[in-house]
Amino acid sequence: MIKISDAELEIMQVIWDKSPISTNEIVEAMSHKKSWNMCTVHTLISRLEKKGAIEHKKDGRLYIYSPLLLKKDYAASESRTLARRFYDGAVSKMVMGFIDSDMLSSDEISELRKMLDERENK
Helix, strand or coil: CCCCCHHHHHHHHHHHHHCCEEHHHHHHHHHHHCCCCHHHHHHHHHHHHHHCCEEEEEECCEEEEEECCCHHHHHHHHHHHHHHHHCCCCHHHHHHHHHHCCCCCHHHHHHHHHHHHHHHCC
16 A cells, blocks of 8 residues: 655645645645645645656646545555554454543444444345
C-alpha cells in the first residue's frame, strides 16, 4: 500500500472530497485549513502523484486531479496497520481499546452494535 505522510493526507482529503479538482482549488481549500504557501501545496501534490495516489489531466492551462487511491482502501490499510502494530493484529482488541479509553460514545457503541448485528445476519 502507498505510504502517505500526514501533510500529504491533508491534500488527499481535499482531493477525495472534491474530485475532480484543479490545482488552484486545492490551494484555495488548503488556505482555509493550513498556513501553507502555494509551493508547499504543489510539492505535496507532486509527491502524491509520484507515489501513484493521484493523477492529473490537463484541461487547457489547468491541471485537474483525481484520486487513484480510494479513501476506503487507504483507511482499511491504515486500520490493519494500527491493529497489527498495537493490538497483535486483532481488530476486536483494537475496538475494545477504543471502548476502554472512552473514545466511543454510547451512541457510537449502539451504532457499532447495530452494524455488527447487521453484518452477522448477512
